[in-house]
Amino acid sequence: xxxxxxxxxxxxxxxxxxxxxxxxxxxxxxxxxxRVTPHIGYLHRAIEKxxxxxxxxxxxxxxxxxDYLAPxxxxxxxxxxVEKLMDLEVPRRAQYLRVMLAELTRISSHLIWLGTxxxxxxxxxxxxxxxxxxxxxxxxxxxxxGARMNVSYIRPGGLARDVPPEFxxxxxxxxxxxxxxxEEYETLLTxxxxxxxxxxxxxxxxxxxxxxxxxxxxxxxASGVNWxxxxxxxxxxxDEFNFEAAVGRNGDVYERYLVRLVEMRESVKIVxxxxxxxxxxxxxxxxxxxxxxxxxxxxxxxxxxxxxxKLVSEGMCPxxxxxxxxxxxxxxxxxxxxxxxxxxxxxxxxxxxxxFVNLQAVSKMAEGRLxxxxxxxxxxxxxxxxxxxx
Amino acid sequence: MGNERTAISKIKKTLGENAISEERVFRNxxxxxxxxxxxxxxxxxLRADPDLDFDFLSDxxxxxxxGREPRFEVVYNLYSLKHNSRIRLKxxxxxxxxxxxxxxxxxxxxxxxxxxxxxxxxxxxxxxPDLRRIxxxxxxxxxxxxxxxxxx
Numbered sequence: 001x002x003x004x005x006x007x008x009x010x011x012x013x014x015x016x017x018x019x020x021x022x023x024x025x026x027x028x029x030x031x032x033x034x035r036v037t038p039h040i041g042y043l044h045r046a047i048e049k050x051x052x053x054x055x056x057x058x059x060x061x062x063x064x065x066x067d068y069l070a071p072x073x074x075x076x077x078x079x080x081x082v083e084k085l086m087d088l089e090v091p092r093r094a095q096y097l098r099v100m101l102a103e104l105t106r107i108s109s110h111l112i113w114l115g116t117x118x119x120x121x122x123x124x125x126x127x128x129x130x131x132x133x134x135x136x137x138x139x140x141x142x143x144x145x146g147a148r149m150n151v152s153y154i155r156p157g158g159l160a161r162d163v164p165p166e167f168x169x170x171x172x173x174x175x176x177x178x179x180x181x182x183e184e185y186e187t188l189l190t191x192x193x194x195x196x197x198x199x200x201x202x203x204x205x206x207x208x209x210x211x212x213x214x215x216x217x218x219x220x221x222a223s224g225v226n227w228x229x230x231x232x233x234x235x236x237x238x239d240e241f242n243f244e245a246a247v248g249r250n251g252d253v254y255e256r257y258l259v260r261l262v263e264m265r266e267s268v269k270i271v272x273x274x275x276x277x278x279x280x281x282x283x284x285x286x287x288x289x290x291x292x293x294x295x296x297x298x299x300x301x302x303x304x305x306x307x308x309x310k311l312v313s314e315g316m317c318p319x320x321x322x323x324x325x326x327x328x329x330x331x332x333x334x335x336x337x338x339x340x341x342x343x344x345x346x347x348x349x350x351x352x353x354x355x356f357v358n359l360q361a362v363s364k365m366a367e368g369r370l371x372x373x374x375x376x377x378x379x380x381x382x383x384x385x386x387x388x389x390x
Numbered sequence: 391m392g393n394e395r396t397a398i399s400k401i402k403k404t405l406g407e408n409a410i411s412e413e414r415v416f417r418n419x420x421x422x423x424x425x426x427x428x429x430x431x432x433x434x435x436l437r438a439d440p441d442l443d444f445d446f447l448s449d450x451x452x453x454x455x456x457g458r459e460p461r462f463e464v465v466y467n468l469y470s471l472k473h474n475s476r477i478r479l480k481x482x483x484x485x486x487x488x489x490x491x492x493x494x495x496x497x498x499x500x501x502x503x504x505x506x507x508x509x510x511x512x513x514x515x516x517x518x519p520d521l522r523r524i525x526x527x528x529x530x531x532x533x534x535x536x537x538x539x540x541x542x
Contacts, residue, residue: 041525049535084417211445211471214499225471232474321416324467324478326448335448337467352449360502389525
């Protein structure tokens with residue numbers, strides 16, 4: 001074989017370290033990566049097009065299925081977009097609960113990332129630890145709304161229902177316990193020499209490159225760019241909370257790990273503040289054209305029955321117009337671009353999925369590295385194919 | 391929110407009064423409809439001018455206004471990290487000539503976004519280094535996000 005001859009290696013779409021149905025075609029010069037070409041779309045369900053055929057409320061369960069490891073973030077982004085278009089302001093209790101749930105979702109998403117990423121790199125034990133706590137977060141979602149994964153809990157106008165009374169104490173015991181768990185993870189990894197060798201200086205991405213490639217979220221901040229949408233354009237009352245955006249420096253796999261650990265600790269801080277300041281009051285706007293009437297009223301009050309019927313059969317109609325709303329989802333900038341023609345269904349709904357954009361940077365991160373680093377690099381980006389393929 | 395007004399005046403000054411065919415502010419968001427022949431220059435200006443500095447291309451997507459002429463719109467949602475401001479550029483694309491200049495040389499991130507618009511709406515981008523389908527398989531017939539593509 002001539003020295004200049006390159007080898008093409010196919011990874012996936014069915015491969016445990018690709019975190020779903022991702023296919024990577026790797027061009028190799030010996031063991032050195034020349035280029036990585038991702039092939040995506042294996043999970044394409046045309047969700048954006050489906051949304052054009054559904055009333056707004058029916059779109060909510062579809063957003064669950066974008067980043068299915070952070071459904072509440074997706075619900076929140078979609079709800080905020082519709083609310084902006086309709087010029088609605090949700091009550092403070094709903095805002096606080098939304099923030100609390102979004103941060104618990106961030107913790108839950110980062111836990112899955114940490115467990116699977118560490119397992120990819122060979123630290124299989126991590127998975128057992130992080131999935132223990134992740135299970136607790138899912139119990140909390142279950143408690144709030146009776147579903148673990150596809151919750152559809154945050155809806156345009158507010159929340160589907162109020163949380164049960166024991167929710168607050170259960171969340172409190174979780175956030176009291178969780179910082180100790182993070183320390184436990186750190187004892188396994190942060191100074192572990194194998195982990196350091198596998199991750200430090202690997203998959204480096206400069207801040208300039210990250211911005212040019214549209215990288216956002218923890219991956220961007222690990223490269224030293226301080227952009228957190230919760231800070232830059234606060235939504236849902238984030239400006240009332242005291243927390244730091246986690247920013248790294250080197251932009252390598254190790255730094256992405258550190259940034260996410262800090263983020264989990266900051267999330268705990270935010271959830272604590274939510275618990276302490278949780279206001280009483282309604283959990284949705286008082287507008288029968290947006291939010292369902294109370295169940296007991298539907299069987300007693302003619303007007304409520306009509307509102308209920310109209311909302312189910314016809315749905316809400318935002319005014320004609322368009323808006324783009326983005327939130328800091330666990331994986332980065334999750335944007336919703338919504339175009340309304342005044343009808344009950346979105347005319348066009350585009351999801352700006354952070355994983356889709358972040359994955360584009362994989363080739364830049366991997367070029368010149370050894371093939372053995374690729375699994376660590378792909379894992380460090382934290383992708384979910386559900387939102388990449390949509 | 392900051393420099394959207396500056397953006398409008400700079401575009402008009404540099405590219406001429408008729409570069410912008412329409413400007414709208416709705417819910418505090420600025421949308422500019424740019425004439426097709428000016429779109430690349432307008433994008434480049436927004437990226438390169440230090441007073442504007444829209445360095446982050448959040449998203450590119452297509453819209454099909456079936457029954458309207460021109461039929462398609464391509465939408466660029468831009469963000470400036472320095473100025474913490476957003477702006478939206480739109481350009482009309484005719485069905486008879488569904489093609490636009492590519493923005494890959496301004497923002498490398500445009501690569502996959504433009505492939506997606508091509509894949510779903512059949513709008514091609516001149517100068518794109520690797521324009522092929524991205525979500526649908528290569529042999530796929532038709533452009534599924536067009537309004538006349540059946541849902542089932």
